[in-house]
Amino acid sequence: MSRIDDLIQELSPGGVAFKTLGDVGTFIRGNGLQKSDLTDEGFPAIHYGQVHTHYGTWATETISFTSPDFAAKLRKAEPGDLVIATTSEDDQAVGKAVAWLGEAATAVSGDAFIYQHSLDPKYVSYFFQCEQFQGQKMRSITGTKVRRISGDSLAKIKIPVPPVEVQREIVRVLDSFSTLEAELKTELKTELKARRQQYVHYRHLLLTFPDDVPRAALGEVSTKVSSGGTPSSGRAEYYDGGIPWLRTQEVNYNRITTTGMTITEQGLKNSSAKWIPEHCVIVAMYGATAAKVAINEIPLTTNQACCNLQVDPAKAEYRYVFHWVANEYERLKALGEGSQSNLNAQKVKNYPIPVPSLERQREIVSILDNLDSLVNDLSQGLPAELSARRTQYEYYRDKLLTFREAAV
Known part of the structure; x- marks a missing residue:
């Protein structure tokens, strides 16, 4: 930051001018471009929804296109312009911007503004992310479910306008922060992937048994096998009660301590x-999670697409059964039917499991639980580490974009 301080002292010793976005640029609304108009090739095009979901601070290429004939009718952002999404259901996302730095113009949809201005484009785009902009913007957001901001309101927002050399130095520093953040994210994800592969490898080794180890069906090592049910939909009195109710989409090799929905008596x-x-082995039978498994750490109820195994502690450790079913995912899923490989309770109940001594089961569980913890600790630590870096980045970004205002 000393380089930036030196530049300000040299080029703007009396402080930095603050101007409205309307003073330094013009807002032009995009037009006409719908999602159905997007193609895989043709004239570059940016739909406002993509500003929320696909684009970062700046872009040199579009992910979508439209036909050249149709593009001729549309308003376009030129290189250096900002494309600003003006609507969202989330106040924080209203006014999200991307600096268009491509070699040629790009068509822009409605519900987006093209901001033509005289500043460094990345500098302005970073400003649209900072607390100064967010605080001013919030006062002008309108609408109920769909929230929006007008061009007139955006034009009244004040932006610090340091000399262009300062703008470019700020951009250089913030770009380097963004690069470091991306590198860290890649590094942590690579480490997580390696640990998961290691876990799967050792799980397979530990759960491979010689022929003399007894086999049984999952139903035979359980005192009870059941599935759940779903109350009639559209009846408010049946939902949002105090009874935890598990759905198949929540079954994902996890320990269930809470459920996304509850039902009433x-x-x-x-x-x-x-x-x-508690401590049932729950196997999802339908949908995208079919053949995945979980353990409930609390008493609960489930929908009809969950097969619930109450494991007999005299025959098997429930955590051993959990690890076995997780290891058998591909083979168990292959027994399913239809496009989503749906299972039924009978297929789960009849699925075979090796049954070594309880002592050996406990040894296997101890090793796999420890390996699982290593993976999960990193999995939980990954978003925590990224969040900490993001908070640090946002702090320095806001600090870099805070200036002493020059006297009028």
Whole structure:
């Protein structure tokens, strides 16, 4: 930051001028471009929704195109302009901007503004992310479910306008922060992938048994096998009660300590859902998570697409059964039917499992639980580390974009 301080002292010793976005540029609304108009090739095009989902601070290429004939009718951002999404259901996302730095113009949809200005484009785009902009913007957002901001409101927002040399130095520093953040994210994800591969490798080794180890069906090592039920939809009195209700999409090799939905006593009576005790092995039978497995750490109820195994502790360790079913995912899923490989309770109940001594099962569980913890600790640490870096980045970005205002 000393380089920036030196530049300000040299080029703007009396402080930095603050101007409105309308003073240094013009807002032009995009037009006409719908998602259905987007193609894989043709004239470059940016739809406002893509500003939220695909683009960062700046872009040199579009991910979508439209036909040249149709593009001729559309308003376009020239290189150096900003493309600003003006609507969102999230106040924080209203006014998200991307600096267009491509070699030629790009067509822009409605619900977006093209901002033509006289500043460094990346500098302005970084400003649109900072707390100064967010604080001013919030006062002008309108709408109920869909939130929006007008061009007139954006034009009144004040932006510090240091000399262009300072703008470019700020951009250089913030670009380097962004690069470091991306490198860290890649490094941590690579480490997580390696640990997961290691875990799967050792799990397979530990769960490969000689022929003399007894086999049984999952139903034979369980005291009870059941599935749940779903209360009638559209009945408010059946939902948002105090009874945890698990859906298949929540089953993902995890320990269930809470559920995304709850039902009421009336909902429980209306459906075939039943309470199951903690430490059941729950196998998803339908949909995208079919054949995936979880363990409930709390008593709960489930929908009908969950097969719930209450493991007999005299025959098997429930964590051993969990690890076995997780290891058998591909083979168990192959027994499913239809486009989503849906299972049924009978197939799960009849699926074979080796049953070594309880002592050996506990040894296997201890090793796999430790390996699982290593993976999960990093998995939980990854977003925490990235969040910490993001917070640090945002702090320095806001600091870099804070100036003493020059006297008028």
